[in-house]
Amino acid sequence: MTPPCALPPGLATWLDTHAEALDRGTLDSDTLLPVLGDAGLFRIGVPAALGGAGGDVRDAVEAIAAVAERSLTAAFVFWGQRAFIEYLLQSPNHSLAERSLPSLLEARQAGATGLSNAMKFLSGIESLQIEACPQADCWQLNGGLHWVTNLRKAGFVVAAAVSRSDGQPPAIVALDSGWPGVQRSDDLDLVALRGSNTAALRIDQVALSDEHILHIDARAFLPSVRPAFLGLQCGMSIGLARAALRAAHESGAARHGLADDVANLENSLEQSVQALHQGLADGRFKTAAAPLFRLRIALADTAQHAVEQELMASGGRAYLQSHGAGFARRWREAAFVPIVTPSLSQLRAELSRHDAAQGLAA
Structure with a gap:
């Protein structure tokens, strides 16, 4: 590993x-x-x-x-x-x-990954939010994205999936913030992670040439990049869980009778990380998304439970500004992990459909 x-x-x-x-x-x-x-x-x-x-x-x-x-x-x-x-x-x-x-x-x-909408589209959860109309020498794009991170005010390029008015398969394109018609909103008023340059995009009559197409067929491209998209996303849960579990030890988990609970979470985390690494290495997630979805859910749950163990180990000190600033931040961070697109509710719904289809096939 x-x-x-x-x-x-x-x-x-x-x-x-x-x-x-x-x-x-x-x-x-x-x-x-x-x-x-x-x-x-x-x-x-x-x-x-x-x-x-x-x-x-x-x-x-x-x-x-x-x-x-x-x-x-x-x-x-x-x-x-x-x-x-x-x-x-x-x-x-x-x-x-x-x-x-x-x-x-x-x-x-x-660089910004505006493909959260596209990943939900791939699972049948949401329609694409940008439409491309082929012109004589370019495509004209109109639409928007409601939530994109790393839209740096000094300039950015963002990946987006676009439907096509000519009936051809959706495509994946790269949009530059310097182009006319690419409009960034003010930062979204988040309760945490406010320094992440997260904003909305409006795409208004943007001209795009073929040289800025990442892939002409989104349905072929998205499954191939989804393991990296979700795998890299899992890194956030892994790091947060590790930090909270370490803090739980430092705050006296053993003294509070929490040593076994923390150890169990550490073992669960290690097993999930190992499974994630193996699946990314052998490519199984490209043809079998369900195990990756389950790992994303498991790691998010582990991060939540890890922060709870940190709270239990810290006790009342967690509510003192002089001691609990790091915990309070991790608590807010942990509240964000389940809603990062695709959210845990979306993944669970997709797994339910997958399991029902598998049952019918059997």
Whole structure:
């Protein structure tokens, strides 16, 4: 199994210092991405021939987990950037990847994964929110996305799925914030993770050429990138759970009779992480999404229970500002994990449909 990632000491200290400000949005949100980029995090799991540090997506999962141990806001931004990089790595549009990867790996450009809508579309949960009308020399796009992270105010590129007015299969495209008609809203008024540059997008008569198409067929592309999309997302739950369980130990879990409960959660977490790594390594999730959905649910549940154990171990100190700031932030972070798209309720509904179909097939 891929070992946990050790962050550069300077980055770890910076995240510890600014975690609260990132969560509350009192630090300039455009500050974060260059800090992560300067530490080389976006190169992890990217082939060396393309400017990366080598390894594979499992290494990136562990890097996101290491960041999430200190700040889920930073991990959320990391996930958005790294997911967009993964789309480029798997796109047949190699010229787009060659043009775009250097600035993304160096964090000179923000990359956003606007494919949450698309993943729900793939499962039949939601219709696509952007329509493309083919023109003589381009496509004209209209629509919007309600919630996208890492829309850095200094500039960004975002992946989006678009339906086609000509009846052809939906496509996956890359939209640049500098184009006329790409309009970013103010930051969404979140209760936590406020420094994540999360906003809505309006797409108004945007002209897009073929050179910015990540894949011409979304139904073929999305299943191939879904393991990375969800696997990288799982890194947030893994890191949060590790941090909370460590804090529970430090707060006296053994003295409060919680040692067995914490140990059981640690074992469950380790088993889920191992299963995630194995599935990403052997490719099984590309043809069997249900086990990946179950792992995403299990890891989110583990993170929730881990924070509860931290509370039980801390007792009343958790409600004292002088002692409980880190816990309070992790509590808010844990409340976000179940609703990250696809949410746990959406995944459970999809699993119910899958199990019913399997029963009929049997």
